[in-house]
Amino acid sequence: MSYSAKVLSLLENCGATEGDRIIVETGQKKMEGILMPHHSFSNPDVIILKLGNGYNVGIRVSDSTRVRLIEKAISKSMKRSEYAPQIERKTISVIGTGGTIASYVDYRTGAVHPALMADELVSAVPEISEICNVRAEVLFSIFSENMTVQRWQALAEAVADKLGEGVEGCIIPHGTDTMGYTAAALSFMFESLPRPVILVGAQRSSDRPSSDAYTNLIAAARFAVESDVAEICVLMHESPSDTSALIHRGTKVRKMHTSRRDAFKSINAWPIARIHFEGGIEYLSDYRKKNGNRVILKKEMEENVALLYFFPGMSVSKFENILREHRGIVIAGSGLGHVSSDMVHSIARAIRSGTTVVMTSQCLYGRTNLNVYDTGRDLLAAGVIPGEDMLPETAYVKLMWVLAHAASEKDIESMMRENLRGEISQRRELDE
Numbered sequence: 001m002s003y004s005a006k007v008l009s010l011l012e013n014c015g016a017t018e019g020d021r022i023i024v025e026t027g028q029k030k031m032e033g034i035l036m037p038h039h040s041f042s043n044p045d046v047i048i049l050k051l052g053n054g055y056n057v058g059i060r061v062s063d064s065t066r067v068r069l070i071e072k073a074i075s076k077s078m079k080r081s082e083y084a085p086q087i088e089r090k091t092i093s094v095i096g097t098g099g100t101i102a103s104y105v106d107y108r109t110g111a112v113h114p115a116l117m118a119d120e121l122v123s124a125v126p127e128i129s130e131i132c133n134v135r136a137e138v139l140f141s142i143f144s145e146n147m148t149v150q151r152w153q154a155l156a157e158a159v160a161d162k163l164g165e166g167v168e169g170c171i172i173p174h175g176t177d178t179m180g181y182t183a184a185a186l187s188f189m190f191e192s193l194p195r196p197v198i199l200v201g202a203q204r205s206s207d208r209p210s211s212d213a214y215t216n217l218i219a220a221a222r223f224a225v226e227s228d229v230a231e232i233c234v235l236m237h238e239s240p241s242d243t244s245a246l247i248h249r250g251t252k253v254r255k256m257h258t259s260r261r262d263a264f265k266s267i268n269a270w271p272i273a274r275i276h277f278e279g280g281i282e283y284l285s286d287y288r289k290k291n292g293n294r295v296i297l298k299k300e301m302e303e304n305v306a307l308l309y310f311f312p313g314m315s316v317s318k319f320e321n322i323l324r325e326h327r328g329i330v331i332a333g334s335g336l337g338h339v340s341s342d343m344v345h346s347i348a349r350a351i352r353s354g355t356t357v358v359m360t361s362q363c364l365y366g367r368t369n370l371n372v373y374d375t376g377r378d379l380l381a382a383g384v385i386p387g388e389d390m391l392p393e394t395a396y397v398k399l400m401w402v403l404a405h406a407a408s409e410k411d412i413e414s415m416m417r418e419n420l421r422g423e424i425s426q427r428r429e430l431d432e
Contacts, residue, residue, distance in 0.1 A: 002038060002044065003038050003044055003047075004044035004045050004061075006045065006061055007044065007045060007046075007047060007061050010061065010065065010066075010067040011035070011047075011067060013067075014067050014068055014069045015069055016035055016067060016069045017035070017073070018035055018036065018037050018073075019034060019035065019073030020034070020035050020069060020070075020071065020072050020073050021033070021034055021035075021069075021070040021071040021073075022034075022035050022049070022067055022068060022069055022070055023067070023068045023070055024047055024049065024059050024065065024066075024067050025065065025066045025067075025068075026059060026060075026061070026062055026064065026065045026066075027062075027064060031049055031051070031057065031059060032049075032051075032052075032070065033049030033050050033051045033052065033057070034049065034050040034073075035047070035048075035049065036048040036049065036050050036056060042058065043058075043060070045060055045061050046058040046059065046060050046061070047059045047061060047067070085133040086129075086133060089131070089132050089133050089225075090132050090133070090168040090224075090225045091132060091133040091134070091135060091166075091167050091168060092132045092133070092134060092135070092167055092168050092169050092170065092171055092221060092224045092225065093134075093135045093136075093137075093159075093162035093163075093165075093167045093169075093170045093171070094134055094135070094136040094137070094170075094171045094172075094173065095136075095137060095138075095139050095155065095158050095159065095162070095170060095171070095172050095173075096136070096137065096138035096139060096141065096172075096173050097138075097139055097140055097141075097142065097144070097147075097151075097155065097172060097173065097174050097175070097182075098138075098140060098141040098142040098143060098144065098173075098174075098175055125214060125217055125218060127218055128217065128218060128221050131218070131221045131222055131225060132168065132221055132224070132225050135162070135167065137158075139154065139155060139158050140154075142175075143175055143177075144174060144175025144176065144177045144178040144179060144182075145175075145177050145178055147178050147181065147182060149185075149301050149303050149400070152182060152185040152186070152189070152299075152301070153189075153299045153301070155172070155182070155186070156185075156186055156189045156190070156297055156299045157297070157299065159172075159186065159190075159197055160190075160295050160297045163193075163194060163195055163197075163295050164294075164295055167195065168195055168224055168225050169195045169196040169197065169198065169223075169224030169225070170195070170196070170197045170198070170224075171198050171200060171217070171220045171221065171224060172197065172198065172199045172200070173200060173201070173217070174199045174200070174201050175201060176201040176202070176203060176236075176255055176263065176264075177255070179199050179201050179234060179255065179264075180234070180253050180254050180255060180264075180391075180393060180394075181393055181397060182199060183199050183232055183233075183234050183248075183250030183251070183253060184250055184251050184391075184393065184394045184397040184398070184423070185301070185397050185400075185401075186199075186232045186250060187231075187232040187249075187250040187251045187421040187422075187423070188251075188397060188398055188401040188420065188421055189297055189298060189299045189301075189401065190232065190295070190296070190297055190298075191296040191297070191298055192293045192294065192295060192296035193230050193231065193232070193288070193293075193295065194230055194290060194291050194292060194293050194294070194295065195224075195230055195290055196223070196224055196227065196229050196230055196231060196233060196290075197231075197232045197233070198220045198223060198224060198233045198234075198235050198247075199232070199233070199234045199235070199250070200216050200217060200219075200220040200234070200235045200236070201216070201234075201236060202216060203236075203237075203259055203260065203261045203263055204261065212236075212237050212242075212261045215237075215242055215245070215277055216235060216236065216237065216245060218277075219235060219245045219275050219277060220235050222275065222281075223235065223247060223273070223275050223281065226281060227247075227273065227281055228289045228290045229247070229272060229273065229287050229288070229289065229290070230287075230288050230289055230290045230291060231249060231250065231272065231287055231288050231422075232249075232250035232251075232421075233247045233248060233249065233250060233272060234247075234248040234250060234253045234264060235247055235248075235275070236248070236261075236262070236263065236264040237261040237262045238262055238274060239261075239262050240260060240261050240262055242277055243276065243277060243278075244274050244275060244276045244277060245274070245275050245277070246264070246266070246271040246273070246274055246275075247271055247272040247273040247274070247275065248264060248265075248266045248271050248272065249266065249269060249271075249272055249287075249422050250421070251390075251391075251394050251398075251421050251422050251423035252266050252267055252268065252269040252391070252394070252422065252423065253265070253266055253267070254267050254364065254391055254393070267364055267365060267391055268364075268365060268366070268367070268389040268425050269285065269422070269425055270284045270285040271284050271285065272284060272285055272287045273287075298401075298405060300401075300404040300405065301400045301401055301404050302327060302328065302399075302400050302401075302403035302404045303400065304325075304326050304327040304328070305326060305327065305328040305329070305330070305396060305399050305400045305403065306322055306325075306326045306328075306329050306330070306396075307330045307332070307392060307393065307396040308322060308329055308330065308331050308332070309331075309332045309362060309392075310331055310332065310333050310334055310338075310339045310340075310362070312340070314339075314340065314343070316342055316343055316346060319343055319346060320346045320350075323346060323347065323349075323350035323355055323357075324350065324353075324355075326355065327354070327355060327356065327403060328355065328356040328357075328358070328399045328400070328403050329350075329355060329356070329357045329358070330357075330358045330360060330387070330392060330395045330396040330399055331357065331358070331359050331360065332360050332361065332362040332392040333359050333360065333361060333362065333368070334361075334362060335361065335363065336361065336366075336368055336369045336370070336372055336373070336376060337359040337360065337361050337368035337369065337370055337376060337379070337386065337387070338373065338375045338376060338379075339375070339379070340375075341374075341375055341378070344375065344378045344379060344382060347379065347382050347384060348381075348382035348383065351382055351383040351384070352383075354409075356385065356399065356403065356409075356412055356416075357382075357383070357384045357385065358384070358385045358386075358387050358395050358399055358416060359379060359384050359385070359386055359387055360387035360390055360391070360392040360395045361387075361392075362392065364391065364392075366389065367388055367389040367425075368386045368387050368388060368389070369386075370384065370386050385412075385413050385416045385417065386417075387416075388417070388424045388425075389424060389425050390423050390424060391423075394423050395416075395423075398416065398420070398423060399416065402415045402416055
């Protein structure tokens with residue numbers, strides 16, 4: 001879809017093209033901004049302007065609409081810095097997966113582009129070159145909802161390679177929607193980790209004045225070189241203001257809001273650390289420290305696993321189909337970890353047939369306890385494995401990894417109950 005003949009005529013008559021600054025007058029309303037490219041999902045009678053505050057607005061053209069050209073665009077494509085690594089500075093690896101955090105703005109059109117090379121990244125965020133040397137690459141450029149097991153494995157291999165080359169840490173710019181899944185997957189894949197791996201995202205893109213991309217990336221670089229942490233972590237804003245970020249353990253973090261800059265929270269655990277944007281790191285809980293151990297990567301995953309959310313009135317027959325089709329099932333049950341009583345027999349039959357079933361809670365906060373009520377005790381008797389205080393998505397990823405590495409059914413249960421990567425709290429650290 002392109003602009004309508006009416007809109008094209010208005011733009012051509014005043015000589016306006018994409019990237020030019022124009023004024024659009026419709027009735028009593030007058031709006032000034034940069035003419036943005038027309039998208040396929042936009043109405044052909046709508047002109048899109050980027051306003052001075054960084055936000056885009058669509059203006060529907062009518063017969064009375066007038067358009068005036070204010071200023072022709074001047075190409076301001078990003079000028080690359082002459083990036084030269086400094087021998088006295090530590091080196092970090094930045095492995096892009098498609099998040100907007102390491103992107104820069106083309107000021108002609110207002111479009112956001114990924115920084116594909118180290119010199120582009122340093123030019124977009126020049127302060128990073130004062131913190132460390134950068135080796136940057138884009139492994140893939142996708143929306144995070146398109147992440148797959150194969151991409152997790154490719155990412156793990158890339159991280160292992162970079163750590164094997166002796167970098168001080170790895171930063172992974174990542175889309176926020178499934179960042180928790182990726183953090184959990186990497187956590188289980190790395191049995192030994194000598195340096196930190198920090199997943200970092202942005203809730204606001206780089207072309208918005210409220211963007212958190214810049215501060216998060218700088219904080220991640222500082223944390224990689226200044227801290228002594230050697231874990232898979234997620235770094236995001238602690239609050240809506242630009243004061244600090246929290247370092248969350250990769251198996252305990254969840255996105256809890258669709259758009260707030262402080263959307264990510266540690267669940268049933270304290271964050272590892274707080275990093276102040278003005279300087280300084282506070283450590284908030286125990287963590288694994290940097291070491292001289294070699295990287296041990298075990299990336300095999302069993303893909304035939306499902307994550308199922310129980311709801312009242314769930315069809316038993318449809319549930320049985322899912323049980324039959326999968327080698328492992330993680331259920332996000334109600335309350336302490338429950339499903340309806342008419343599903344218990346189906347679960348028992350599936351477990352006898354070799355399906356592993358793990359119970360978590362959709363409450364998120366707190367711990368499953370299958371000993372309190374009759375349904376829970378029946379589930380235990382059927383062979384359901386309690387998920388303790390694991391997040392449902394963490395238990396899902398862990399089960400995929402365990403099924404690929406356990407030697408027997410006994411080992412599967414033992415490994416699922418064992419705290420392998422900080423995914424199960426040993427004691428109640430927070431008020432529940």
